[in-house]
Amino acid sequence: MNDPQLLIGGGRLDRLRTEIQDVRAAQFRRLLDQCDFYARENPPAEHPEASITYLGPAAAGFALAYRLTDQRQYLDQARRWIATAVSYPHWGRAHLPDHDLDAGWLLHGLSLAYDWLGSALPEAERTALREKLILQGDRLYRYAVETEGRWWSSSYWQNHNWICYAGLITAGYALRDGHAPAKDWTERALDNFRTVAEMLPADGSGSEGVVYWRYGVPWLGVAFELIEEQDGVDLFAACDFLRNTFSYRLHQSAPGWEYIVDHGDCHDRRSGHSLALYHKLASAYRIPQAQWLAERVRTGFLGREWHESGVKPGVRAEGYLELLWYDPTVPAESPEQLPTSAYFPDLGLVTARTGWRDDAVLASFKASPGGGHKAWDTSHRIDAERGWDTLNTGHHHPDANTFVLIGHGSHLAVEDGYANNKLTANHNVILVDGAGYAGEGRYHVYRDMPERHQAHVHSVVTDDGWVHAVGEAAALYPPELGVLRASRRILFGPSGSLLVIDDLAAETDRTWTWLLHTDQPSTALGDGRMLVRSGTGQVTVRALPEAGFEQTTTLVTANPTSSTPSLTVGRTLHTLRREIGPERSARFISLLLPGSALESTPHDHATFNTTEPGGGAEISWRHGDWTYQVRLGTEEIEATARADGSVRRIRAAGSG
Known part of the structure; x- marks a missing residue:
C-alpha cells in the first residue's frame, strides 16, 4: 500500500x-x-x-x-x-x-x-x-x-x-x-x-x-x-490571532x-x-x-x-x-492561576468573573464596529482602493454596549443568540425614539456603512477584583436622530455586582429606552427591585434613583444556515424596559445583583444621592458579604468594596 x-x-x-x-x-x-x-x-x-x-x-x-x-x-x-x-x-x-x-x-x-x-x-x-x-x-x-x-x-x-x-x-x-x-x-x-x-x-x-x-x-x-x-x-x-485566540475562547x-x-x-x-x-x-x-x-x-x-x-x-x-x-x-494545567478578567481591544470586549469556580459570576461587555476594528478599518481601505466588498459580518449583531451576565449556574442577562433580522432591540442596549442602530433590520447590518459608523471602548481598568470600562456608541444611531452621546459605563465588583451607567444626549428632545433581556420573567418585589429567577441563579435589578419597569416579551427566530432551509431556531426573551423623555439628555443608573436561587442570601439594599452639580452621585449597596460605595464624579469614578476586613478600591477616568 x-x-x-x-x-x-x-x-x-x-x-x-x-x-x-x-x-x-x-x-x-x-x-x-x-x-x-x-x-x-x-x-x-x-x-x-x-x-x-x-x-x-x-x-x-x-x-x-x-x-x-x-x-x-x-x-x-x-x-x-x-x-x-x-x-x-x-x-x-x-x-x-x-x-x-x-x-x-x-x-x-x-x-x-x-x-x-x-x-x-x-x-x-x-x-x-x-x-x-x-x-x-x-x-x-x-x-x-x-x-x-x-x-x-x-x-x-x-x-x-x-x-x-x-x-x-x-x-x-x-x-x-x-x-x-x-x-x-x-x-x-x-x-x-x-x-x-x-x-x-x-x-x-x-x-x-x-x-x-x-x-x-x-x-x-x-x-x-x-x-x-x-x-x-x-x-x-x-x-x-491564532496564537492568542484561545484566551478569547477561555474568557x-x-x-x-x-x-x-x-x-x-x-x-x-x-x-x-x-x-x-x-x-x-x-x-x-x-x-x-x-x-x-x-x-x-x-x-x-x-x-x-x-x-x-x-x-x-x-x-x-x-x-x-x-x-x-x-x-x-504538552502538560494540562487549569486556568485557576490566570487573571479573571480580560480586554480584547479589537472587538471592544471586556470580560470579568469572580473566579474560575463553577458557581462564579461572569460579565461580558462589548462595543466595536462591525467585525472589530481591524476588519472594519482594513476592509474600508481595501474596498476603496480596489472597488471590492471584503467585509462580510453577517454574524456580528447590532449589539454595541450590550452586556451578558451569568452567575450561579444560570444565564441572567442574555443575548438573542441567532437572528436573520438583526435588531438592536434584541440586545441589552439603549433605543432612541424607539429606534436602534443604523442598518438594523437586515442580516448584514454593517454592509455599506460609512467608516465613521463605529463604536469603541475606552477607560478599561482592572484592579483588585474590580473591572471598569466605558463604551461609546453614539455614531451608530441614524444621523437624523442627532445622537451626540451614548456612553455606557460598566463597573463589576469583587462579589459579581454589576453597576451600569448610561449617559445620553442628543441635539433635540428624544425618548430614551433602556432594555434588559432575560430567559425568565421577572417579579416585582414591591421596593423598586425586580427579581429574575432562572434555575439555580437569580438576579435583582434596581433603577437608581428608583423607577418603575415595564415587562414585555421579545420573540427571536432564525434560519441559521442557508444550506438547510428547514432548520429554524428561536427563543422568547423576557424584556425589562424603562424610559426617560422626551429630553435632550438622560442618565440611567442600574444595579444588577446576582445570587443563588437555591439559598437564602442577605437582603441587599442600595441608596442613591446626588452630591454635586453636573450629575455627580454617590451610590452604596450591599451584596452578600460585601458593602460597596461608589462616588461618581464628572471627571472620574471612585469605588470601594469591603468584606471581612478586606478593602478593595478602584479609580477610573470619566466617560468622556
Missing part, C-alpha cells in the same frame, strides 16, 4: 500506530466512536436538501481508522461513504451548489481519504474519486477567481473563506503531482491564507461569536498545518465550562467546544490550559456536546483531527 503524503506520511503513520496503544489511546477511542456512529448511518442515496458537510469527515475518519488498524470494516465503510459523495452531481443543493461550505468540507475530507487509502481503493473507485475531486476542485477554484472581491473569495475575516480555501488546498495537495492545474489551487489558497494570517486581529477575538469561532477557526489549523507540511511556510508563527466560557457567552450568532449556548482545535492550539503554542480544557470536555460532558449541540456536524466529526492534533508532550 502507498505511503500517504498528507499529515501521516514520512514515518508518522508508524509512530501513530504505536502511540494509539498508550499516549493517544483516549484519542484513538474517540476516533473509533466517530466511526461507530457513522457506520450506523446511511448517507442518503440522493443529495438531500440539507447540508452534506458531514460526509467529508466521515470518510476521513474511516480512512484513518483503516490505516491505523488494517481492519477491513473501516475500509468498507470508507468506500460506502466515498461512493455516495461521488455519486452526487453537485456538492451542496440549497445554497451555492459546488461553491460554498458543502464543497469545502467534502473536498477536504475526501481528499484526505484519497491520499490515505491509496491503492487500498479498487482502481475503478479510486479513479472515480480522483475525477470527482478534480471536477469539484475546479468548480470551487473557478468560483473563487470569478468572484474575487465579492463574497467568501476575499472575505478574509469569515468562516466561509477559511473552510472553502482549506478544502481547496487539501485537494490541491492531494492531486498536484498528477494534475497540473491543482498547483494553481494550492498557490491561490496559500496566498489567501497568508493574507488571512495578516488581516485577523492580533488579540485573537472572534467577531462572529463563539459558535462560529468553533465552526470556522479549526479550518485555519487544517490549512496552516498542510501548508507547513507541504510548502514549508509556517503561518502558525506569523498569525498572532467567553460560562462558569462550569459547558456553556458560552453568546455574543454574535449563536445557535445555542452549548455549541462552543472543539477538542481538536484546543489540541492544535496547545501543540502549536504550548498552551497548557488549552490541553486542560480539551480533557475537561472529553471526560466531563463530551456526550452532551456531541448530542445537544445545534451546530452540525460539530464535535462528533472531529475525532480524526483530535487524534492527529493531540500532542502528549
